[in-house]
Amino acid sequence: MLKLEGKLPNLKVARKRLSTIWGGASLLKMLLRSFAEALNFEWDFILNLSESDFPVKSVERLADFLGANMGKNFVKSHGWNTAEFMKKQGLDRTFYECDQHMWRIGSRKLPRGIKFDGGSDWVVLHRSYVEFLVNGNSELVEGLKVLYNYTLLPAESFFHVVLLNSKFCSAYVDSNLRLTHWKRSQGCQCQYKHVVDWCGCSPMVFRIEDYGKIDGLRERQIYFARKFEGFISQTAITKLEAELVTSPVNSTSLNSYWENAYHYQDLHPSPNQAMMTLAQATIDMASLLLSLDGQCAVEASSVLELTHYFSDDNYHGSLIMFKTSSHDTLEVKIQPIREYVKKEPLGRLINLRVGPDYDVKERVFRNPSLSLGALSDFYIEHKWTPSDSAANVTFYWLDPGGAIALNEILLVEANSTEKVLWTKKKFSEDLEPGSWTLLASVDNTLLGYIEFPVFPDLSLQRMPHRKQKEEFLRSRPRLFKTLLQADLHL
Numbered sequence: 001m002l003k004l005e006g007k008l009p010n011l012k013v014a015r016k017r018l019s020t021i022w023g024g025a026s027l028l029k030m031l032l033r034s035f036a037e038a039l040n041f042e043w044d045f046i047l048n049l050s051e052s053d054f055p056v057k058s059v060e061r062l063a064d065f066l067g068a069n070m071g072k073n074f075v076k077s078h079g080w081n082t083a084e085f086m087k088k089q090g091l092d093r094t095f096y097e098c099d100q101h102m103w104r105i106g107s108r109k110l111p112r113g114i115k116f117d118g119g120s121d122w123v124v125l126h127r128s129y130v131e132f133l134v135n136g137n138s139e140l141v142e143g144l145k146v147l148y149n150y151t152l153l154p155a156e157s158f159f160h161v162v163l164l165n166s167k168f169c170s171a172y173v174d175s176n177l178r179l180t181h182w183k184r185s186q187g188c189q190c191q192y193k194h195v196v197d198w199c200g201c202s203p204m205v206f207r208i209e210d211y212g213k214i215d216g217l218r219e220r221q222i223y224f225a226r227k228f229e230g231f232i233s234q235t236a237i238t239k240l241e242a243e244l245v246t247s248p249v250n251s252t253s254l255n256s257y258w259e260n261a262y263h264y265q266d267l268h269p270s271p272n273q274a275m276m277t278l279a280q281a282t283i284d285m286a287s288l289l290l291s292l293d294g295q296c297a298v299e300a301s302s303v304l305e306l307t308h309y310f311s312d313d314n315y316h317g318s319l320i321m322f323k324t325s326s327h328d329t330l331e332v333k334i335q336p337i338r339e340y341v342k343k344e345p346l347g348r349l350i351n352l353r354v355g356p357d358y359d360v361k362e363r364v365f366r367n368p369s370l371s372l373g374a375l376s377d378f379y380i381e382h383k384w385t386p387s388d389s390a391a392n393v394t395f396y397w398l399d400p401g402g403a404i405a406l407n408e409i410l411l412v413e414a415n416s417t418e419k420v421l422w423t424k425k426k427f428s429e430d431l432e433p434g435s436w437t438l439l440a441s442v443d444n445t446l447l448g449y450i451e452f453p454v455f456p457d458l459s460l461q462r463m464p465h466r467k468q469k470e471e472f473l474r475s476r477p478r479l480f481k482t483l484l485q486a487d488l489h490l
Contacts (some may be wrong), residue, residue, distance in 0.1 A: 001013045012037075012038075012041065014033070014034050014037050015037065016033045016034075016037065017030075017308070018030040018033065019100075020096070021100050021101070021102065021196075022192050022194050022195050022196065022200065023102055023152050023153045023192065023195065023196045023198070023200055023296075024152065024195075024196075025097045025102070025148065025149050025150065025154055026097055027121070027154065027155050028148055028149075028154040028155045028158055028257070028332035029149075031048060031155055032133065032134065032145075034136075035125075035127035035130050035133065036134045036149070037090040037132055038130075038132065039130065039134060039135075042277045043127060044066065044067075044126065044127055045066050045068065045124055045125065045126055045127070045249045045463050046124075046125055046127070047122075047123065047124040047125070047177075048122060048123060049122075050225035050226070050227075050235060052205070052226050052229060053122075053178070053224050053226045053227075053228070054224065054225055054226070054228045054237065054240060055223060055224055055244060055246075056179070056214055056217050056222060056223060056224060056225050056240065057217075057222075057223045058246075060225070060242060062177075062223045063431060065177075065221060065223070066124070067480040068128070069173070070159065071126050071128065072126060072171050072173050073123070073124070073125050073126055073129050073163055073168060073171050073172060073173060073201075074123065074124035074125075074175050074176050074177050075119070075123050075124075075125075075159050075163065075172065075173070075174070075176060076119045076120040076122070076123075076174065076175055076176040077117055077118070077119040077160065077174045078117075078118060078119040079119070079174075082116065082117060083117075083364055085118060086110075086116055086118075089118060089152065089153055089156065089157065089212055090104070090151075090152045090153075090198050091110065091116065091157065092107060092108060092110060093105075093106070093107060093108065093152070093198075093290075094097040094106055094107070094108045094150050094196075095150055095151060095152045095196075095197070096150060100195070101195060101196070101197075102152055102195065102196040102197060102198070102269075103197055103423070104152075104192075104197035104198065105150075105483055109148075111143070111147070114144075114161065114165055115159065115164045115165055116161055116163070117157065117160040117161060117164055118156050118157025118160050119130065119156065119157075119160065120156060120176050120180070121155035122176050122178060122180075122226075123151070123159050123176055123404055124176060124177055125159065126171065128168075128173065129163070129168050129249050132157075132162075132166065132167075132168065133146075133183060134161065137283065138166070140162065140165060140166060141162055143471045144158060144161060144162060151172055152196060152198055153200070160172075172187075175221065175222045176222065177212070177221060177222060177224065178222060178224035178225060178226060179213065179222050179224070179225040179226075180203045180225075180226055180227075181203050181204045181205070181206050181210060181213070181215060181225070181226070181227060182201075182203050183203075183204045183287050184201060184328065186204065186360075186361050186362075186363070187201050187203055187204055187361050188200075188201040189360055189361065191360055191361060198473055202361060203226060203227055203363055204227065204277065204361065204362065205227045205228065205229045205232040205233065206225065206227065206228055206233065206306065207232060207233040207313070208233055208235045208236045208238055208239065208313065210236070211236060211239060211240075213344045214240065219469055225240075228240075229258035230259070231259055231310070231364075231366075232313070232364065233313050234254050234255055234256065234257040234310060234313060234315050236487070238254045238255050240439055255311060255312050255313075256309070256310065256311045257309075257310040257311075258307050258308070258309055258310075258319075259307065259308045259310075260306070260307045261275065261306045261307065261308055261318070261367075261369075262275070262276065262279070262303065262305060262306040263304070263305050264302070264303070264304050264305070266478060272356070272357075272367060272373075273373050273375075273457050274356070274370065274371040274372050274373030274376055274454075274455045274457075275306065275367060275369055275371040276303065276306075277371070277373065277456060277457065278334075278369060278371040278455055279303045279306050279320050279322075279454040280300075280303060280311050281302075281318055281455070282332055282334050283300040283320060283330075283332065284300055286298075286330070286332040287299055287300040287324070296345070298323040298328075298330070299324060299326075300322055300323075300324060300325075301322065301323045301324055301325050302322060303320060303321075303322050304321045304322055304323055304329065304346075305319075305320070305321040305481055306318055306319070306320050306321075307319045307321075308368050308369070309333075310368075311398070313379075313478065315335075315368040315437065316335065317333045317334055317335030318333070318335070318368070318369050319331055319332075319333050320332050325358050327410075334420075336368075336369060338353075338370070338450060338451065338452055339449045339450070340352045340448055340449075341448055341449050341450065342447070342448040343446045343447060343448050343449070344445060344446065344447050344448070347442075347445075347447045347448070348384045348385045348387050348391065348412070348447070349382060349393075349447040349448055350385055350418070351381075351382070351383040352380070352381070352382050352383075352386060352440060352448060352449075352450050353365070353370075353380070353381045353382075353450065354370070354372070354378060354379070354380055354381075354438055354450060354452045355367065355378075355379060355381075355452075356370070356371070356372055356376045356377060356378070356379065357379075358381065358422055358424070360422055363381070363420055363422070365379070365381075370452070371454065372431060372452065372453070372454050372456060373454065373456070373457055374431045374432070374454060374455075374456065375430060375431040375457065376454075377424060377426050377428070378423070378424070378425040378426070379422055379423070379424050379425070379436065380395065380422065380423045380425065381420065381421070381422050382418070382420075382421050382422075382423075382440070383418065383421075384412055384415065384418065384419045384420075384421065385418060386413060386416055386417055386419075387414055387419065388414055389414055390411060390412060390413045390414050391412045391442050392409050392410070392412075392442065393409065393410050393411075393412050393440055393441070393447075394407055394408070394409050394412055394437070394440070394441050394442070395407065395409075395410065395423075395438060395439065395440055395441055396439040396440075396441070397436065397437075397438055398436060398437040398438075398471070399431075399432055399434070399436060399438065400432055400433075400434030400435050400436065402418050402437075405427075405431075406425075406427070408425075410423060431454050432454070433453075433454050433455060433456040434453070434454060435451055435452075435453055435454075436451070436452055436453070436454050437449055437450070437451050437452075438450050438452070
């Protein structure tokens with residue numbers, strides 16, 4: 001980033017950086033430190049954006065609007081009962097950030113005489129207010145900084161509260177100039193419990209079918225929208241970008257998206273072991289096929305990169321770049337071809353998928369290769385047609401030998417529209433590598449099934465005995481060939 005800063009005169013990289021977590025006190029500290037560094041440069045307004053924000057109007061229109069509202073501060077309020085908001089935000093609780101987690105310590109009493117408010121942590125602030133926050137030496141500001149050091153989601157109310165209780169109260173504008181795509185039935189499922197001792201919400205990603213909401217912003221004072229993500233919908237980003245640029249680019253790949261999932265030079269985070277086993281199996285198979293075809297003798301050495309490829313918002317496989325023993329670089333593309341086999345044509349179960357890393361909010365598998373290992377958390381996504389009655393569905397997990405490893409009963413309630421449900425399963429023991437089957441039935445009637453592979457762990461960290469390691473290595477080519485033929489298209 002520092003190299004890029006040297007090439008772009010309008011880019012400045014913060015020197016004081018913090019590792020932050022969702023909802024953590026570190027988020028407010030990071031914003032205030034960044035604001036303090038930004039005061040070394042000339043500007044009238046400062047606004048925070050994430051990688052998920054995208055402009056919906058030109059920079060010139062934003063500059064004209066802010067120029068006509070000099071001195072104002074744009075913060076979005078919750079817009080409903082303040083007491084209820086404070087309770088839902090946990091403002092009456094003490095939290096402490098430690099080890100990448102916000103721990104709830106207990107209840108607390110908030111200071112009297114302070115008017116509390118809050119809403120969004122995405123703000124547009126005037127320079128004079130930022131100077132007051134950073135250099136004002138205000139007892140109010142310093143006292144609230146201490147309070148918010150032990151507060152969950154501090155940036156969602158700190159700026160609001162200081163505004164309302166200071167000389168800047170008349171400069172408070174209830175808008176942050178952006179549209180947020182909320183769908184609370186999916187976005188508020190306590191998906192951050194692993195990070196905070198509280199239930200939090202997160203907005204949805206705009207898909208192309210949501211574009212009508214953006215079209216309605218033309219005459220409103222809205223200049224940004226969130227969230228956008230190429231993994232979910234590159235077509236929505238491309239459509240919006242085409243409306244903003246004066247010289248549209250004509251390219252067949254505008255609606256394509258590539259996401260790197262592994263690079264050999266990356267130190268963190270550790271790669272998904274099942275995915276790496278799949279990658280190693282693929283390059284072994286690719287080398288074998290090239291050698292058998294007589295084109296050339298190839299011996300795969302190591303995986304260099306793994307990149308997921310999407311086009312028109314659909315996953316079209318993963319690209320695996322690898323090095324050969326002769327130091328050549330080759331690339332192979334693979335794609336899962338798993339299909340849900342429907343056995344009852346009029347049954348309620350429309351689709352069934354199994355995979356890891358399921359995003360319960362966006363309802364997508366974040367690992368689109370669906371590579372599962374013996375230690376993976378398994379997610380079932382099942383889609384149902386409308387029905388006036390509930391059903392008890394039994395899921396059977398069959399191991400590679402065809403034996404029932406587990407069965408569980410889930411209640412599917414009556415629904416008036418199509419419904420997508422998900423279930424997480426963590427097995428108590430490591431699963432046997434091989435081809436598994438998941439069956440779904442109601443009242444002993446088979447609705448359908450899907451077959452999927454479970455890959456072994458190539459790291460061998462869980463195979464301490466030399467004999468076990470030798471047996472595993474001898475069986476690897478045969479096992480990998482079976483799994484690849486069952487699941488992948490080369």
